[in-house]
Amino acid sequence: MNDCIFCKIVKGDIPSKKAYEDERVYAFHDIAPAAPVHVLVIPKEHILAGVDEINEQNADIVAYIFTVIPKIAKELGLTNGYRVVSNIGADAGQTVRHIHFHIIGGATLGAMA
Ligand code: AMP
Ligand code: ZN
Numbered sequence: 001m002n003d004c005i006f007c008k009i010v011k012g013d014i015p016s017k018k019a020y021e022d023e024r025v026y027a028f029h030d031i032a033p034a035a036p037v038h039v040l041v042i043p044k045e046h047i048l049a050g051v052d053e054i055n056e057q058n059a060d061i062v063a064y065i066f067t068v069i070p071k072i073a074k075e076l077g078l079t080n081g082y083r084v085v086s087n088i089g090a091d092a093g094q095t096v097r098h099i100h101f102h103i104i105g106g107a108t109l110g111a112m113a
Contacts, residue, residue: 006098010044020072025065027072027103036106037076041065042098049097051088065101078105 008014009028016028019039030038043061048054054062073082082105087094 004046004096004098006040006042006096006100007046010042019076020068022068024061025068027068030102034102035104035109037078037082037104039072039076039103040100041069041072041103042100046098048099050094050099051086053099062099069101069103073103073105076103076105078103081105083109 005014009016010026018026018028020027020041024044025041026044027039027041030040043065045061047058047061051062069084082103085102085104086100087102
C-alpha cells in the first residue's frame with residue numbers, strides 16, 4: 001500500500017520509536033499518546049484494513065498479534081493493567097486503515113466512552 005503511513009513506518013520511510021519487532025509484527029509509540037504509555041501494534045504486511053476485515057482466512061495474524069500484546073505490555077512495565085483498543089471505521093474515529101491495536105496504560109484510565 002503506497003499511501004499507507006503504517007506501511008511507510010514498517011519500511012522505515014517514516015521514523016518511529018520502536019517498542020517491539022519480530023518477523024510478522026511491529027510495535028511503536030503513538031505520536032499523540034492518550035496516556036503515559038501508548039503503543040500501536042501492527043502486522044508488518046498490509047493484510048487487513050481493520051477488525052471489520054477479519055475472517056477465517058486471515059485471522060491467524062490477529063491471533064498472533066494477541067500473543068505478542070501481553071509480551072509488549074510486560075516489557076513496557078504495565079504490571080497494573082492496560083487497555084487494548086482497535087478503532088473501526090468513521091464512527092470510531094479510525095484514521096489509519098492498516099489494522100492496529102492500541103496498548104494504552106501507565107496510569108489509571110478513565111471509563112470507556
Ligand atoms: P486510529 O485513530 O485508531 O486509526 O489510530 C491511529 C493512530 O496512529 C493515532 O493514535 C495517531 O496518533 C497515530 N499516528 C499517526 N501517525 C503516526 C506516526 N507517524 N507515528 C506514530 N503514531 C502515529
Ligand atoms: Zn499499510
